[in-house]
Amino acid sequence: MTLPKVSVSEELAAAFCAVQPALPVAVTRMCDAVLMDVAGLCVAARHTAYVRSALQATAEPGACTVIGHAGSFNVATAALCNGTAAHGEDYDDTFEGGPVHAGAVIIPAVLAAAEQHGLAGCDVERGVAIGCEVMCRLCLVSPKRVHKAGFHPTAVFGALGAAAGVSSALRLNETQWFNALGIAGSMASGIIEYLAEGAWTKRMHPGWAAQSGYRAARMARAGFTGPRTLFDGEHGFFHAFANSNGCDFGAMLDGAGKEWLAGDIAFKPYACGTMAHPYIDCARRLVAEGVVPGDVASIECKTAEGIVHRLWEPLEAKQAPPNGYAAKFSVPYAIAVGMLRGDAGLMDYEEAVVHDPAVRALAGKVRYVVDPDNPYPRRFTGHVRVTLKSGEVREASQGHFRGGCDEPMSAEALESKFTANCAYGGWSDDRALAALALLRGLREASSVDLAVLRG
Numbered sequence: 001m002t003l004p005k006v007s008v009s010e011e012l013a014a015a016f017c018a019v020q021p022a023l024p025v026a027v028t029r030m031c032d033a034v035l036m037d038v039a040g041l042c043v044a045a046r047h048t049a050y051v052r053s054a055l056q057a058t059a060e061p062g063a064c065t066v067i068g069h070a071g072s073f074n075v076a077t078a079a080l081c082n083g084t085a086a087h088g089e090d091y092d093d094t095f096e097g098g099p100v101h102a103g104a105v106i107i108p109a110v111l112a113a114a115e116q117h118g119l120a121g122c123d124v125e126r127g128v129a130i131g132c133e134v135m136c137r138l139c140l141v142s143p144k145r146v147h148k149a150g151f152h153p154t155a156v157f158g159a160l161g162a163a164a165g166v167s168s169a170l171r172l173n174e175t176q177w178f179n180a181l182g183i184a185g186s187m188a189s190g191i192i193e194y195l196a197e198g199a200w201t202k203r204m205h206p207g208w209a210a211q212s213g214y215r216a217a218r219m220a221r222a223g224f225t226g227p228r229t230l231f232d233g234e235h236g237f238f239h240a241f242a243n244s245n246g247c248d249f250g251a252m253l254d255g256a257g258k259e260w261l262a263g264d265i266a267f268k269p270y271a272c273g274t275m276a277h278p279y280i281d282c283a284r285r286l287v288a289e290g291v292v293p294g295d296v297a298s299i300e301c302k303t304a305e306g307i308v309h310r311l312w313e314p315l316e317a318k319q320a321p322p323n324g325y326a327a328k329f330s331v332p333y334a335i336a337v338g339m340l341r342g343d344a345g346l347m348d349y350e351e352a353v354v355h356d357p358a359v360r361a362l363a364g365k366v367r368y369v370v371d372p373d374n375p376y377p378r379r380f381t382g383h384v385r386v387t388l389k390s391g392e393v394r395e396a397s398q399g400h401f402r403g404g405c406d407e408p409m410s411a412e413a414l415e416s417k418f419t420a421n422c423a424y425g426g427w428s429d430d431r432a433l434a435a436l437a438l439l440r441g442l443r444e445a446s447s448v449d450l451a452v453l454r455g
């Protein structure tokens with residue numbers, strides 16, 4: 001194979017190293033929103049068994065903050081534990097067209113780098129913007145194929161995104177920047193077998209990617225080299241993680257550094273898998289329009305083929321998930337709690353609710369048919385068709401993800417979500433407001449001090 005004179009990763013490095021300090025307003029707002037959302041989610045998850053386990057296993061002293069926990073820790077601990085907490089309840093941001101959860105990777109990686117290296121708020125903003133943008137652009141190369149190959153896109157794209165974000169925050173030069181991506185390509189990992197029984201590994205993926213990306217950037221800065229043909233080489237990234245050869249990288253490269261996809265990052269109103277959200281909205285709408293859950297005989301949903309293996313099958317297991325985490329990746333469960341409880345928030349995935357006989361009975365009535373014209377992954381849609389015991393049929397459809405670019409979450413709603421997450425994690429209103437004030441002013445800070453977020 002003839003190697004390219006200028007590789008894809010070299011083109012990315014040139015584009016993003018040339019980014020000017022004044023970012024577009026939409027990107028600046030996204031950086032602020034993702035920072036706030038991730039911080040609130042870390043507080044919400046701080047007492048969970050999986051966060052306690054991760055921190056106990058990795059805690060080593062250093063200069064960095066694990067949000068919601070006393071003390072200071074090394075970079076790897078902070079990146080891993082914050083990433084695990086941010087993604088743990090599946091309530092974090094997403095990118096329509098992926099899906100990936102960029103904030104849960106990039107915020108922990110860049111904040112840890114900022115504390116370790118004494119960076120300013122403007123460095124954090126740059127790192128977050130570019131790291132998130134790289135993750136979003138990676139989604140466009142081989143849509144759906146990473147999932148089909150058995151990998152978690154947030155995990156494998158996240159290692160590269162974190163490397164790009166930290167490299168940008170540290171102001172690495174172009175050669176160091178593309179070397180960091182090449183190194184991170186050999187650190188990327190994350191399989192989706194967690195789906196079988198609701199194991200914790202998906203929760204860990206963003207944290208692992210965050211600390212891997214940081215390490216890759218540091219190694220590149222010190223002169224360690226990675227393959228410049230990370231993407232376009234014979235044994236490149238998408239060959240490995242998407243079973244794809246001869247990829248067209250135009251969608252990833254076009255407008256890089258000038259046109260920003262990350263400004264459209266979406267925020268979740270429900271604490272579960274992204275593609276379940278429009279179905280919850282449909283279920284709630286039907287109840288609001290008079291459908292009584294006890295009168296339901298059966299429910300049929302149109303769905304995208306690309307989400308069947310994660311959110312619909314095996315159907316019997318999705319109708320009766322074994323635990324709260326498994327329930328987060330079940331559309332039948334999401335529809336049931338949406339109809340019976342009017343929400344799908346953190347409390348609606350607690351074990352008592354998951355094993356509620358009424359919830360299980362309604363989820364057991366949900367079936368699906370594949371719609372070959374469904375636009376996934378470009379758009380996330382929902383459809384719920386209810387047949388009542390009387391024989392009457394009621395139907396609801398939604399062609400977009402609420403919280404995304406067609407119906408974005410307002411600044412007020414994002415702040416309400418943050419304070420609610422802090423309350424769920426046991427913080428007082430005063431504590432939450434102090435944290436919010438810090439986060440709002442972080443971009444303008446001459447140095448990053450996250451002490452308010454500890455404990």
